[in-house]
Amino acid sequence: MPRTLEGKLVVAISSRALFDFEEENRVFEETDDRAYMELQLSRLEVPAKPGVAYPLVKKLQAFNTPGNDQVAVVVLSRNDPVSGLRVFRSAQAADLPLERGVFTRGRDPYPYLTSLGANLFLSAREQDVRAALAAGFAAARVYPDSAVAADRHPEEIRIAFDGDAVLFSDEAERIYEQGGLAAFQAHEIERAGVPLPPGPFKPLLEALQRLQTLAPDAPMRLRTALVTARSAPAHERAIRTLMAWNIQVDEAMFLGGLEKADFLREFEPDFFFDDQTGYCDTASRVGPTGHVVSGVRNEEPKG
Structure with missing residues (x-):
């Protein structure tokens, strides 16, 4: 076979x-x-x-x-x-x-x-x-030149994900691009109880969660974090979306536009995934980083 x-x-x-x-x-x-x-x-x-x-x-x-x-x-x-x-x-x-x-x-x-x-x-x-x-x-x-510290937390994998256009679809980001922060906040408050459509990395987070369950005796544990520029009150839809998917993350950071690299330096991820090159550029100085080339922020010019 x-x-x-x-x-x-x-x-x-x-x-x-x-x-x-x-x-x-x-x-x-x-x-x-x-x-x-x-x-x-x-x-x-x-x-x-x-x-x-x-x-x-x-x-x-x-x-x-x-x-x-x-x-x-x-x-x-x-x-x-x-x-x-x-x-x-x-x-x-x-x-x-x-x-x-x-x-x-x-x-x-x-x-x-x-x-x-x-x-x-x-x-x-x-x-x-x-x-x-x-x-x-x-x-x-x-980012091949990302800072790498392979010896930190040797018995734990830490993976951090951005939210919109990574774990979630870019629906909300498109609203932000079209109408600015006020329109984004109003849109997310109105739809706080409506799960966001899945983004490209939802299946990976699900697979990682299954992995932890299927290998309970492995000498390695998994710790995940949501690291997003969202802030209250837009945080609620993100949390409720994960709940609707029956997916858990260990940490959630709603940073309201603060520099993500400062918080990633403390979390020490083995990999961080984000759709915006600005965040990726600074994050790569503190740890391994991957640019998720998806969503409205990464659309190639037409013509």
């Missing part, structure tokens, strides 16, 4: 998100893919340094206990298969269990997310993230 990933938390990740291939990527951008391939092959025996998403992946794999594998990590990359050799060699050198990889040599990798049943796609390439989100997958563009 073929093996299956059904029922597992599946993380698809590009090679640049998992390992530090920034120097090699500069060669690719300045020359061509052949020079890049030659460089990767020449460094086949040189393990790559961990990338921005490496600590998150390592911690997620701690939910896999003997006879009860709950997390599958798959490299999904525009790299060529030869460069893929270095990815697997680097994983082996780091004692990172990695069995699967799909390498498309420049072609769009996101169509394979369906075959994988991926819950999350992390990539350093914005267009791949946009395409994955458009196809209905939780996806984020990682």
